[in-house]
Amino acid sequence: MVVLAKGELEQIALPAAQPPLAHVRAVDLSAAPGPGRAAAARALVTACEEQGFCKVTGHGVPPELVRAVEAAAAEFFALPQADKEAAAGRPLGYGSKRIGVSGDLGWIEYLMLGVTPAGALPAASFASWTLPCAADAVAASLSEPPCPLRDLLEEYAAAVRRMACGVLELMAEGLGVAPADALSRLVSDAESDSMLRVNHYPPRPELQGRLLTGFGEHTDPQIISLLRSNGTSGLEICARDGSWAAVPPDPDAFFVNVADALQVLTNGRFRSVRHRVVVSSERPRVSMIFFGGPPMGERLAPLRQLLGDGGRSRYRDFTWKEYKSSTHKGRLAADRLCSFEN
Ligand SMILES: O=C(O)CCC(=O)C(=O)O
Ligand SMILES: [Fe+2]
16 A cells, blocks of 8 residues: 655645546557558557557457456555565565655555566666666566566566567558668667556545546656556546646557657657546556667667758757666656757
């Protein structure tokens, strides 16, 4: 259970106002080659340009696997707090209420795992802005007997990574970018710096009708995030005009976030979506997010074909490592990309 002191609760309490429902485009990843796939590629590009957000169906991730991971995660979050704290880094990183290192709080507890195409990553990947657990303990844990939740999460991460690559290939097609793996190679690379996060938002406590921030507003730093949730509402996205809209839950589809690095790779044609989670439900919300990131040393620069007539990049040269370390410094809501603009 997430326990917040009264002062902390005040920090994350929001006025009780529900924004309108978002219209979320659906893209069928299983569309047959030909006109169907071309239409799906166009719909994906339009959604990424307009909202930086959409949902995908026909994704090929087995529903039984999703249910098994969710059930194992729910069992983990139901453990006594002391056991969860003790499990931090054995082999998963557990955290509660604190998001990052700059004082952001939320009505949330979570597990965070670094994943490579070959499986779980040791300590280095845990030096993430979202992971306050002890990296040494994580490294030590990898030699321990297998843990069913970890094994399930690894299987799940492999399936979602394949989907992420499929989405990125469809995007390249829609953008008219060659080769076909111009984007997906960054996430399928053996050195890809990808993460998996499982969030648990306990039911809203009685707070005189007020709502709580589960996860404060932010953009995801990587290339692409693929999110699935257990059908409980709470996710909200911000439009270009700054207005918020609530995402209707869909337990069968995966939601796609354009993240910061993809905004750079497309020279700003796609925008990374600002999003947040507001806890308004009496039901717990469980969400699982795969963050597909590039290798640490990858230079983030717009794809040549997307530079436009002037051939000018909107961003200065930087590596993913540089950008990732910038995310460790500021507040969750900071607009980090602006300091990398030309
Ligand atoms: O839990 C959710 O639905 C979204 C959480 C999120 O935005 C994140 O973990 O980056
Ligand atoms: Fe996010």
